[in-house]
Amino acid sequence: MELKSKKAQPAKFKLPEVRCFWCNRLLFRGIVENVEIKCPRCNAVQYIGSYHQPVPLQDGSQEDELRQSR
Template identity: 65%
Template sequence: MEVKPKNLRQTKSKLPEVRCFQCNKLLFLGIAENVEIKCSRCGTVQCIGSCRQEAKVHISSW
């Protein structure tokens, strides 16, 4: 049986939040060296870390 710490929720809240700059949706918690992530809400692709700092905006065709 796995023993989980009682303060697991407090541990998660200490991690920095990374949010979409377009719609402010929480993308992930933590620190990343190089990440390119697409927001599931608005479709914006963001580079986080040492990759290019400009964002690519998804243009939907509907």
């Protein structure tokens, strides 16, 4: 009986893990530019990437408008 030698396998690129901020559940592995994802365990919605949504202030204006006027 002849034994086959194990072939050298190339090192696998390990993708970064993205976990829920609240419950630490693994949401996905990978690299994204912008994504909105809802955790199936705790239902928290998370924005990942450089996407920035203006935050409404109490007086009805938005944070981005306030920054531009300065």
